[in-house]
Amino acid sequence: MKDLISRQLIRYLENRGIEHIFGLCGHTNIAVLAALENSSIKFINTRHEQIAAHAADGYARAKKQTSVVLTHLGPGLTNAATGVATAALDSIPMVVIAGDIPSHYYGKHPHQEINLHADASQYEIYRPFVKRAWRADRPDLFPEIIEKAFQLAESGRPGPVLVSVPMDIFSKEIDTALFERLNHHTKTIQKPSIDDETAETIIQRLVHATNPLIYVGGGILIADAAEELREFVDHLSIPVVHSAMGKGAVPDDHPFLLGMTGFWGAQFTNDTCRQADYIFALGTRFAEADCSSWESEYTFNFPPTKLIHIDIDPNEIGRNYPVEIGAVVDLKQALHVLNRVAKEILPEGRQNNPFKQKIAVYKENFRKQNQVHIKDSSFPMRPERILHEVREVLPRDAYITTDVGWNKNGVGQQFPVYEPGTIFTPGGLATMGFGSSAALGAKIAQPDKVIVSLVGDGGFGQNPSVLATAAEESVAVIWIVMNNNSYGTIAGLEKAHFDTTYGTVFQKDGKSYSPDFASIAKAYGVDGVKIQSAEEFKPALKQAIESNKPFVIDVQMLNVPTPTTGHWNIMDIYSPDEKRSHVSV
Structure with missing residues (x-):
């Protein structure tokens, strides 16, 4: 059986559990909009493509699901670029589907095409910040491309991908069997964990440290690992600081939560980081503002402080600071193992009441100092x-x-x-x-x-x-x-x-x-x-x-x-x- 790609695309998204698409119309994507009219998917019509991309970003964070943006070529694609780049740098899964010029007009510079350096190359505008930019030049390859797009957006370090579709491809008929075969492919890729030996080494370093500290980034929230992190903190009573993106991973009223580090961090928080002998960093890229421009006299001082760093992205381990132990893992999976190993090593856990009291005094003093402004x-x-x-x-x-x-x-x-x-x-x-x-x-x-x-x-x-x-x-x-x-x-x-x-x-x-x-x-x-x-x-x-x-x-x-x-x-x-x-x- 044959059907239009535009209609099969919507059916594919429905089957994938997509409930909303954010975007704005243009002459290159109206075939998709027409196919959406009777769909269970709700199209959220915005007045600017940057709004669409940011809204899709917020949606993905709140729903913990890959979001979808539908945009037009040329100015539509460039308007959305800031929102898509924002999502990329914050590791938010997103699939951007953009209309493109008709494939039979490559080289002729049709309406709204950006081709000042190469023909049919609008998708390359996104190349510096998306995980991958595809252009679907053949209708028979489109099903495979859209499936790969979602898989790439969601796997490893999540992020946006772009699928640029010549408008005539949306209106091509395709054998529906090419979409149906995708039903046999898994929609969830198993993520890497940590081995027991490495987990035991990490736990031993932390429990024998004099002033250990946990530094939490946004990766904990992206991995949906806050519950596992809290279990780890409660069992070992290790103080926690966070980056701007890591805020909320541990509740602010938790007795071992100090607060945010860096330029806008509190003095007590920054001093505690500098005085730590071991820092266990989870899902963070050690960004400039969080690290006081990496100058050792203000926030982090590696060395002599020693760093254990685990993250899903190998590029972040050792980027800004030398690492004693580094592991490329999914944080939720890794913390599950670390919690089990910690309880095997210390079945009763560990108490740290003096430092808990120290944190309580700091928080009370901060509250009192702020009262005059409040x-x-x-x-x-x-x-x-x-x-x-x-x-x-x-x-x-x-x-x-x-x-x-x-x-x-x-x-x-x-x-x-x-x-x-x-x-x-x-x-x-x-x-x-x-x-x-x-x-x-x-x-x-x-x-x-x-x-x-x-x-x-x-x-x-x-x-x-x-x-x-x-x-x-x-x-x-x-x-x-x-x-x-x-x-x-x-x-x-x-x-x-x-x-x-x-x-x-x-x-x-x-x-x-x-x-x-x-x-x-x-x-x-x-x-x-x-x-x-x-x-x-x-x-x-x-x-x-x-x-x-x-x-x-x-x-x-x-x-x-x-x-x-x-x-x-x-x-x-x-x-x-x-x-x-x-x-x-």
Whole structure:
């Protein structure tokens, strides 16, 4: 039997369990859209391809499933590129299906083709950041390509792949047997574990260490290994620190959780890292901000500290620091073995009450030091008060998406996360505009959870048309616009080092300026509130949650820098031999 590839593609995705596709139309992909009309798969129509890619990213993180993006060639593909690259650097599985020029027009430069250096090469735009970029030039090979795309996206270190499809291929008939044979291929690849001998060596090194420490990256959450990690920590009573992407892998109220490392990490956390004799790193790439630009006087000091590092990606082991023991493994599988071996070596576990008390004292002191800002009733509001009241109002299992600035760095430093995998932040690319769209995908994936996007006015202004999709689909995200009328973090840096804020603040006729985001929301058909005093914020957030509708809260915020104790080498580039960081503007 023969059928159109476009219809067989949708049937394949249905059989694979895909429930939503994010994207935007174009003349190259309408055959797929037409095939979707009567499908069980819901097409989430966005007003910009970057929104589609970020929403698909948030969806994949929240649902723990590979997401699908459908886009057009040329400007559609390039618009989506930032969102796809963000997903790539954060190891998020995604399959991007893009329409391409008709195969019979190769070399003729048809409408919207990018071919300034080679004909029929638009798919190569994605080559630097996707795991693989395919172009499906023959209809009979398309089934095999789409199957390989999902397998590659999900295996090893997950990430996006691109399948670029000439539009005429979508409309070709194909023998359905070529798709049916894919049913015989496994949809789950078995992942590598760790051998008992290596596990025993790791456990012995940790239990005989004087000051062991566990350093957790986002790989724990990607591997869905938070439960196994907590069992490991509870049994051996080893303190835990985390990268920005590792936040939430161990709950912030766990007695052995210290907090985030690096430039925006607390002094106690960074000092503990430097004083460790062994660090057991799990699923992390030791990124610059988390490691204070790898300068040993601030966060990590390898050597003399010794490093044990396990990760699914061999390229990350030893990339930035020398490793005593390295293992390429799936973290969930490895921790299962490590837990068993640890209990064989130490059946009763190990207590570490002195350090537990030390952590408790540090957390209490930090809380007390922050009280002056949390209780500050001035307006514009202190960011510390905004974050504190958001945490007070939200249920423990609410999902948070962040952007960049206070809503990313401040959240990482001082906003408690209690359930693993409930905070989504753009780690690798630190993309402004991620949070507002990722929240859309997260809510579609988890419709029964409260989803809040903490986003700056700069980030929200990137793609406000996310509100159109939310209104059309009744996606009840709450956007909290932490509005300081500027690109606040960059403004503070420029002011500190160059004594100007040129190009970083929003002004009209020399006065501070901001759009009324609440009114913009209402124009899209979304509820919105513009906060006028600090006392109004908390009731407005409660109202937004109770409404169970899309909701924008525009709150003016003081532009004060996130406290820093680590280091970022850009400071030395801007102001050599001076100890400058950020300033308030």
